[in-house]
Amino acid sequence: xxxxxxxxxxxxxxxxxxxxxxxxxxxxxxxxxxxxxxxxxxxxxxxxxxxxxxxxxxxxxxxxxxxxxxxxxxxxxxxxxxxxxxxxxxxxxxxxxxxxxxxxxxxxxxxxxxxxxxxxxxxxxxxxxxxxxxxxxxxxxxxxxxxxxxxxxxxxxxxxxxxxxxxxxxxxxxxxxxxxxxxxxxxxxx
Ligand SMILES: Cc1cc2nc3c(=O)[nH]c(=O)nc-3n(C[C@H](O)[C@H](O)[C@H](O)COP(=O)(O)O)c2cc1C
Numbered sequence: 001x002x003x004x005x006x007x008x009x010x011x012x013x014x015x016x017x018x019x020x021x022x023x024x025x026x027x028x029x030x031x032x033x034x035x036x037x038x039x040x041x042x043x044x045x046x047x048x049x050x051x052x053x054x055x056x057x058x059x060x061x062x063x064x065x066x067x068x069x070x071x072x073x074x075x076x077x078x079x080x081x082x083x084x085x086x087x088x089x090x091x092x093x094x095x096x097x098x099x100x101x102x103x104x105x106x107x108x109x110x111x112x113x114x115x116x117x118x119x120x121x122x123x124x125x126x127x128x129x130x131x132x133x134x135x136x137x138x139x140x141x142x143x144x145x146x147x148x149x150x151x152x153x154x155x156x157x158x159x160x161x162x163x164x165x166x167x168x169x170x171x172x173x174x175x176x177x178x179x180x181x182x183x184x185x186x187x188x189x190x
Contacts (some may be wrong), residue, residue: 008040009033012102013069015047023069027076034077041077042106043070044084048143063103064092071101082106089128090121112146115153134165141165144172 001007008129011029015021026043043066065085073083085098087093093105111117113129118128134141145168150163163171 006039007037007072007080008042009038010042010044011171013043013045013066013073016045017047019112020047026069030073030077034079039077040080041073042084043073043102045069046085062088064096065098069095071075071099073104078079080104084108088131093121109142109146112153114180122174136165138165138169140170141169144169147172156165 011026011033012021013026014023015026019082030041045066064083064087066083070081070083082104083096083102084106085108087105087107089111093107096102096105107117109131110129113131114120117127117129132145134145142165145163145165148163148168148171149158149161
């Protein structure tokens with residue numbers, strides 16, 4: 001990429017999975033990354049391992065998830081630190097940066113709801129994304145819903161997107177299953 005191209009790395013602060021990466025492991029990893037020329041460390045958590053919570057399944061209330069870990073990380077590296085997970089309002093983002101805990105924040109779902117969010121936060125008072133409230137919270141359901149939301153954006157069809165969680169999950173898993181069939185046909189002999 002050359003020296004002028006910034007490279008960030010997204011790492012977990014914890015996998016939230018027994019026997020997997022812990023916060024102490026993650027701190028050690030940050031110490032190692034600190035000795036490299038990486039330009040940005042993005043702190044997140046969770047995993048797609050079946051049955052394990054993803055970061056967006058986090059039950060840690062309504063605020064951003066990994067800011068306190070990010071703050072610890074910042075003390076052992078001079079590489080800029082970004083936190084991902086749970087930022088829903090401009091104020092939360094501003095507060096995290098103003099507190100010095102992080103240098104940047106990143107947004108997943110908020111931008112899937114409104115890809116223009118960064119501009120709105122710069123220009124519009126109260127321009128936060130309106131997060132859907134789901135009546136149920138099956139594991140993997142939120143990821144499936146947002147995946148289908150991203151699909152709708154890609155197909156330029158987001159205005160008509162009105163799937164509930166259960167429909168999103170069944171569409172998402174059916175699509176995955178169909179893809180698996182295709183892969184098995186192509187790579188089945190490998
Ligand atoms: C549909 C969807 C797909 C995602 N895919 C990835 C991925 O491939 N790699 C990754 O590191 N995180 C992935 N994430 C997690 C996000 O990067 C982010 O950590 C998570 O959504 C929490 O941030 P948020 O609260 O701003 O949404 C995904 C999230 C969603 C909603």
